[in-house]
Amino acid sequence: MLTTLTRGFILYFVIMLAIRLMGKRQIGEMQPTELVVTILISEIAAIPLDSNDIPLINSILTVLLLACLSIITSVLTLHIPKFRTFFDGHPAIVINNGKLDQQKMKDLRLTVQDLMSSARQQGVFDISRVQYAIVETNGSVSIIQKSEYTPVSAKDADIKVPEEALQHLIICDGKLIKPALDEANLDRKKLDDYLKKEKVQIEQIMLLTYGGGKFSEVIRKDKK
Amino acid sequence: MKRGISAIIILTCCIIFAIAVTVTLENKAESLHSVALAAADDKKFVYALEDVWEKEIVYFELFTDHSYFENIDKKIKKLRYLDGKTYRNTCRETVIDLIELKEHLTFSFPNIF
Numbered sequence: 001m002l003t004t005l006t007r008g009f010i011l012y013f014v015i016m017l018a019i020r021l022m023g024k025r026q027i028g029e030m031q032p033t034e035l036v037v038t039i040l041i042s043e044i045a046a047i048p049l050d051s052n053d054i055p056l057i058n059s060i061l062t063v064l065l066l067a068c069l070s071i072i073t074s075v076l077t078l079h080i081p082k083f084r085t086f087f088d089g090h091p092a093i094v095i096n097n098g099k100l101d102q103q104k105m106k107d108l109r110l111t112v113q114d115l116m117s118s119a120r121q122q123g124v125f126d127i128s129r130v131q132y133a134i135v136e137t138n139g140s141v142s143i144i145q146k147s148e149y150t151p152v153s154a155k156d157a158d159i160k161v162p163e164e165a166l167q168h169l170i171i172c173d174g175k176l177i178k179p180a181l182d183e184a185n186l187d188r189k190k191l192d193d194y195l196k197k198e199k200v201q202i203e204q205i206m207l208l209t210y211g212g213g214k215f216s217e218v219i220r221k222d223k224k
Numbered sequence: 225m226k227r228g229i230s231a232i233i234i235l236t237c238c239i240i241f242a243i244a245v246t247v248t249l250e251n252k253a254e255s256l257h258s259v260a261l262a263a264a265d266d267k268k269f270v271y272a273l274e275d276v277w278e279k280e281i282v283y284f285e286l287f288t289d290h291s292y293f294e295n296i297d298k299k300i301k302k303l304r305y306l307d308g309k310t311y312r313n314t315c316r317e318t319v320i321d322l323i324e325l326k327e328h329l330t331f332s333f334p335n336i337f
Contacts, residue, residue, distance in 0.1 A: 021227070021234075053290035065238050071231035 007056050011045050014060050018067035022074075031088045031138050033077075037070040088137040095133035098146065108135055119143050165212025174203045174221060184210045245287050246331055252280045253326045260322055263303065264315040270303045284325075292328060296321045 018041060022034070030038065041063055048059045077084040094104050094115060105115070116127055118141035124130060132144040154161045168184035169177055170191065181188065191210075195201065198218050207219040259276050263269040277300045284293040299318045306314055 021231070055285075055287055055289070057287060061238055061242060064234055068231040068235035068238070071227055072235070075228035075231075 007052070008049055010056060011049060011059065011063075014063055015041060015045055018063050021067045022070050033073050033087045034070060037066050040066055091137060091142075092135045093132060094135055094141075095127075095130050098128075098131055100127075110135065115141065163212075165214075167209040167211035167216065169207075170210045170215075171202055171205045171208040173206060176202050180210075186210050246329065249283060249287055249329045250326065252283055253322060253329055256280060257319065257322045257326060260300075260315065260319045264312065264319055267311065273300060274304065288325070288329065292321075292325050296325065 022037070044059050044062050044066070048054045048056050073083075073087055077087050092104055092108055094101050094108070094110065100112075105112075112127075115133060119125070119127060119130060119133070122141075122143045124143050124145060129145050129149045130143055131146045132142075134142045134144075136142055168180045168186075170180050170184065170186065171177065180186075181191070194215050200218055200220065204220055205218055206221045207216075209216040256273070256276055259269060259273045263273045277297070281293065281297065296318060299314055299321065303311065303314060303318070
């Protein structure tokens with residue numbers, strides 16, 4: 001029992017290391033190469049957890065090998081376009097200039113229902129409003145609406161709007177996030193002065209953000 | 225790019241480690257096999273076989289499928305208490321098991337597929 005627990009513990013950290021090594025892309029929507037690696041890693045990790053007869057080192061080595069291959073493949077696809085086409089394929093346009101490309105849909109084995117479902121998920125409920133629909137290499141569908149249906153932007157209306165500032169999380173659940181002070185270019189004295197003015201201590205704050213030279217409203221923790 | 229370089233370094237380390245382990249295990253299985261053959265001819269070598277096995281078992285435990293070495297381990301440990309035909313038969317089985325272990329460890333085309 002203890003052996004199984006220890007093996008699980010080790011595998012957890014090795015897989016965490018492998019996933020971190022592979023980068024953020026692995027967590028979001030995946031390309032075919034990344035999907036293959038993720039499926040394989042989960043399978044390989046499950047085998048030694050299930051059976052104590054199989055040496056753990058074999059699985060660790062294989063997980064690391066797959067993670068490294070995944071990184072090398074992504075570096076190659078980043079720098080060599082031919083590799084990119086080979087490993088990830090290329091996007092396919094299924095609605096081109098408002099016209100449905102039925103042959104392309106047949107090639108992709110994509111039904112009209114699938115396409116309409118993807119459009120609905122992006123807030124487009126009428127397929128006749130679509131100017132372009134592109135099936136991306138990770139299988140998701142990007143929809144571009146006809147210009148008469150796209151929302152008006154501030155630029156279109158020639159309105160000046162203030163720049164949106166990035167809000168940095170400074171205090172979360174009663175704890176000061178020190179690296180955020182540097183990221184937000186906020187000095188500690190300014191923060192202390194603000195807290196003094198608001199008559200609140202760090203431990204009493206649930207959430208406080210800072211961005212564009214201003215603090216957000218202090219959200220206090222609920223009293224127990 | 226940094227990630228790519230670390231991946232190549234880790235991959236190289238993994239390959240070197242795998243080659244080193246395979247070569248070491250093959251050599252250890254080979255030496256065990258020759259001692260087992262000697263023990264099959266003459267019982268006085270059975271103690272030498274036990275010694276070599278005790279020394280090398282940890283490597284097999286770490287790097288091979290447990291079912292392979294557990295079988296051999298049982299047989300080698302009881303050899304010294306056997307005599308006559310039973311001894312010869314068990315010795316023969318141990319040698320065959322060691323040959324199987326060697327085949328399992330060897331990096332070869334049939335083993336890959």
